[in-house]
Amino acid sequence: MTLRLRGVSYRHAGGQAALHDIDLQVARGERVAIIGPSGAGKTTLLRLLASHLRPADGHLELLGEAPWRLPAAARQKLRGRVGLVHQAPPLPARQRVVTAVLAGRLGQWSLPRSLLSLVYPLDAAGARQVLARLDLQDKLYQRCDQLSGGQLQRVGIARVLYQAPELILADEPVSAMDPVLAAHSLEVLADEARRRGATLLASLHAVELALAHFPRIVGVRDGRVLFDKAAGQVRPAELQALYANEQLGTRPPASTPAMRVVHSPRC
């Protein structure tokens, strides 16, 4: 079992609750999409699973270990086995793409090796290989501030591919890409998970993408799991309930996520 959550809750620093009583089990090799309206807690859930946030209550098991019962050094080691694709990949503006991608394996590299690689990229071939899968190999030696939002998102994905983690978490990984590129990038992630037997969890705004690329769908709303079922069994009424918005009045649910404003990530 890759992930086991029992009664997990999380409260933000201000005290307002973000997640209530989440129960979730994900087996090794599963591919799961997390969908839900903005502010439902999808990002918080993923950061919790990446052990970036500590749950307020409940039991969290990650790759067979309880991260918050481990000493700090062991937790860092565990974090190295989990890769998180950020919606707006936090990359230094002046860093070159090759360095940003190679940074994926810092958890496995020794300090002298990482410092040396900062001066001269030690595995440029490896970085080029993962970038090639996302059609970005020509950007290998460009600086991050010369890339568009969608290209940056692909660099973020390439970093996690290079990290080769046992659990891949992706927070809106394709929100700044055009539909063709988005589908391709999700396919690359799914393919990577299939090939290495890794587990993949991705939050997505676009319901069609989730249904097309993931066998299992988890609907999250107001910090709770609304449904958790196979993609083929998700009914339109459930999507309607998931995205219903009293303030904005009733709208056709399928178009709401598709009309979302594209976020352009910072470099």
Place this chain on the structure above:
Amino acid sequence: MLTPAAPLRDPAALPRLLLTMVAVALLWPGVSLSELDLGVLFDGRNAEPMGSFLSAFWPPAHAEDFLALLLQATLETLAIATAGLSLALLVALPAALLASRALSLSAVSRGGRPHWLANAVRWPVRALLIVLRSVPEIVWALLFVRAAGLGPTAGVLAIAITYAGMLGKVYAEIFESVDPGPARALLGAGATRLQAFAYGVLPQAAGEMLSYTVYRWECAIRASVVMGFVGAGGLGQQMDLSMRMFAGGEVASMLLTFLALVLLADLLSRLLRGRYA
């Protein structure tokens, strides 16, 4: 006119007037406490010796043996500043890493706020940096001239100690002022703190660090000159001698050398910043 006419009197005028009056009220005690009296400059008896001292500035001394001496003193000044700053960096970099909150591992899971215990550990390092830079370099120089004797050693040590405090504090603040996102993402992906620093903070901070360090090098050159007056070698010691002998031409040559050195530091800073910032 669709909108009612705004009153003609600037609503910001009164606050500005009050602010000016407060500034004057605060500055006046400073002027009177420091006994600033510009009148002495124009008093005939004082202006005469000053004028004759200044008139001796022209022409600047350019005898061959003096120029050789000047070159040697200049090189010594540069050596004092560079060696002092290098020693300071050895202390400042580790201290800045320890004092900065930018690399806090506990902050990753606490919304950017480090654990109070981790913060408490940073305080002794901050206190050390404060002690190092609170004593002026000239005082350290006087101390070391007594310990190590007349000569450049005292100047190097004095600069190393004071500048370690300044560089350490400013570096730590530069690390904290850059976007913490990249370093936190790396820490969250299993990197160690030094790795997260090298890949997440350094690329953002390098330009500013470089420019501040070159500026401090320029300051170290000036400081080493001042310390020369108390016997810590370099151009300052030569200048002290020339002033005592009322050799205005020699003083003028040395001042021109300073100008060239500061210009050099400025060019170097621009060159490095153009390349790395």
